[in-house]
Structures are given as C-alpha cells and as structure tokens.
Amino acid sequence: MLEKICELAQIAGSAIMNCYLSKKSVNIFYKSDNTPITNADYEANNLIKKGLLSIFPKIPVLSEEGSHNFKDHKNWDTYWLVDPLDGTKEFLKKNGEFTVNISLIKKGIPVLGVIYAPFFKILYSSFNNEAWKENKKKGYKKKIFVTQSKKPLLVTSRSHPDKELDNFLNQTNNSYKIKKLGSSLKFCYIAEGKAQIYPRFGNTFIWDTAAGHAIITAAGGKIKTWNGGELNYSLSSSYNRSCLINPGFLASS
Template sequence: MLEKICNLARCAGNCIMKFYYSPELINISYKSDNTPVTNVDCAVNDIIKKGLILITPDIPIISEEQSCNLTSCQHWENYWLIDPLDGTKEFLKKNGEFTVNISLIKNGVPILGVVYAPFFDILYSSFYQNAWKENHSGLKKSIKVYQSEIPLLITSRSHVDEELDNYLKGIKHYKLKKLGSSLKFCLIAEGTAQVYPRFGNTHIWDTAAGHAIVVAAGGQVKTWTGKNLNYSLSSRASFINPGFCASVL
C-alpha cells in the first residue's frame, strides 16, 4: 500500500507543477484566517481523495481542503489525513518549498507518512519504524536522525513565532535555517537538522505525515508538556495542534 500512496503523491505533485509553470492558471482566494488557498489546492485534493478511495474504500478521509465537522468524525479510529498542497505561500512565492502530505492515522498515531516535494522531485516515506528518502534519480535509501554538537534548528519561513526568540535565548550553540512546509520534519528525519520548535498554531494535516517520518527515522514529536503529539479525534476540541517540538531523541 505504501508504494501506491507514494505513486499517488507523485501524481498530485505532477498536477501542482503544471500550475507552477503556468501562473496565469492560478486563482487565489483567502480563508477566514487570511491564509491563501488556490484552485491548485482543490484540484490536487480531488486527485488524492479519488486515489485513496480506490486504494482503501473503507477508510475515511480528512483533508485541509474539505470542510469536516469534528463531531461527525470523533468516533473514527483509523483515517487518512491529507494536506494536498502544504506551503501554499511558498508555492505562490515560487521558492519550491511546498509538499504533498498524506498520512494514515491509527488510534491517534500516524503510522504511515508520505511527503513529496515536487519542485525538487524528492519523496520521503515511512511505515511504522522504517523511513526512506527517494531522490530525483530514483535512488531510494533508508534514513535516520543524527545528533550534532551544534544542532541545526529549523523554523518556519512564513509564520511568525513570537515565543521562538525566548526559546532560542536558552540555547548556547546552534545554527538556524528557515524553511517552508513539511520539509522541516524531513530534514530532521534524514539527519540534516536536529530540532524543529513550533509554538504557533498548526493543524493536524500540517504535521501528521512529517511526524510519521520523523518517528520512523528514530526521532520524536512532543508537545511542550512532554506528551507525544496525538491525532485522536475523540478528545479534541478542534483540528488545531498544541505547540510541539520535533527532534532527535
């Protein structure tokens, strides 16, 4: 099934890139929180949902681009969680830092994750405790997190995180890199970076696929109270995550 999901992510990525190189085809509107959404998000959402229904017709789907009433899905133990175009701002800026995110949640835990960066043609995937990276030439290799004496911290390129400055003051030696989308998780999983601290709001579809890959590569994703970031719907008041930190153990 993982291979089918990877192929589906690539199909979605191919659709994104057709729009990427034809900006006149892109229509932009804004959600209630003032974040942009485009017709590209919607087109890719349709591709992924149709593909998932063919692969696993009995597993329900939650997507960023399709309104879902939390009350109606709180009893779901297993479900697909997708962000068709993670990093819409980066897509519109034309910096390449956007991804297709697909994850499978089982009892609140993301057990399968696929993150595809179509601009770079790099695909990250995981299933339980195994994680891989496949580059543009088709070379696929296992990936693991990596400790460093001077850790590389990854932070959001397009979201202001006011508490981040105070957090950084408590760290003596580090390097800093700003990056868009779920690629932040993937750099930790492959051993390039060590810490992704997040204090501002994210939604469950923003994090689940990257979360799955980090954990499968030997890392962790914990809230600031020390609990594992959880995707169980039964105990949630909304789809918004608490603050968290993705890191090596």
C-alpha cells in the same frame, strides 16, 4: 499500501507543478483565517481524495481542504489525514518549498507517512518503523535515520513568525545553526539527519504534522509537546478534539 500512496502523492505533485509552471496566473482565494488557497490546492485535494477512496473505500479521508464537521468524524478510529499542498505561501513565492502530505492514522497514531516535494522531485515515506528518502531526479532510494551533531541545525518556519520562538532562541546558547524552511520539509530535514531540532510554538493543524510525525519517529526521532506529552491525532471526543489544532511541540533527533 505505501507504494500506492507514494504514487498518489506524485500524481498530486505533478498537478501542482503544472499550475506552478503555467504561464497563466494562479487563482488565489482566502480562507476565513485570511490564509491563501489556490486552484492547485483544490486540484491536488480532489486527486488525492478520489484516489484514496478508490483504493481504500472503507477508510475515510480528512483533508485540510475538506469539510471539518466534528460530529461527522469523531468516531473515526482509522482514517487518512491529508494536506494536499502544504506551504501554499511558498508555492506563491515560487521558492519550491511546498509538499504533498498524506498519512494514515490508527487510534490517534500516524502509522504511515508520505511527503512529496514535487519541485525538488524528492519523496519521503515511512511505514513499519522504517523511513526512506527517494530522489526521483537522481534515481536513488535509501533508508534515512536521524543524527546528532555537536552544533545542531535548528529549523524554523519561513513564513510564520513566532514571538515565543524568538524568546526561545534568545534563551538558548549560540551553538545552534539556524535555517528557515517552508512546509513539512522541516520534519524531513530532521528525519534524514540534516537538522536536529524544530521548535514550534504557534498554531499548527493535525494535517500539517501527521506525515512528518510518522517519518521522524520511523527514522528514530521524536516529537513531544512542551509539556512532554505526545501529539495525538485521535478524533474521539475523549481527547477533547473539538478543534483540529495541535499544541506547541518540539521535534528532535
């Protein structure tokens, strides 16, 4: 299963890169919340959804770029959760920090995660409590694990300013090094031991975090809400899932 999902993420990544490198202008649209979406988002979404339903026809798909009718999916116990192009703003800025995110959710828990960064040709994946990083350029694949550091690297969003985060940083000591980074690569940095902490106060959606959540936990890290609870991806009404927004959280090694 994991190998098939990795292949599908790379297919979507190739389509995204065709748009990224094209001399033609990218078609940009805006959602109701004024966030951008492009033809690359739509194309990647169509490829992933078609591929998932072809390989696993009995498992439904919830994607950022699909319909989000709570009544339709509230009884899904197992489903695919997809962000076909995480980091659209980074895609438009041409800094390469965008990813394809695919995760499998079972009973509210992300049990499989795949994150592909097509610009860098780096693939992160996890399943059965093991996590890997594969560099397609250099041709190697290795298991990854979180690490501790005397001077931890703290990663923050490159494109989403957060006043609560500024307050958090002002209240901490100066032992952190700080790096701004786009998309779900922040989770991957922690999973492979490059970074140790990612505090998030502003809104994220469940498709923004699920694949990264799966990879971090498989690599030995953790994600907790600011109340100490678990991020839960259940669509059941018992979890008050009337919207698809996460609470704030702290990802760490």
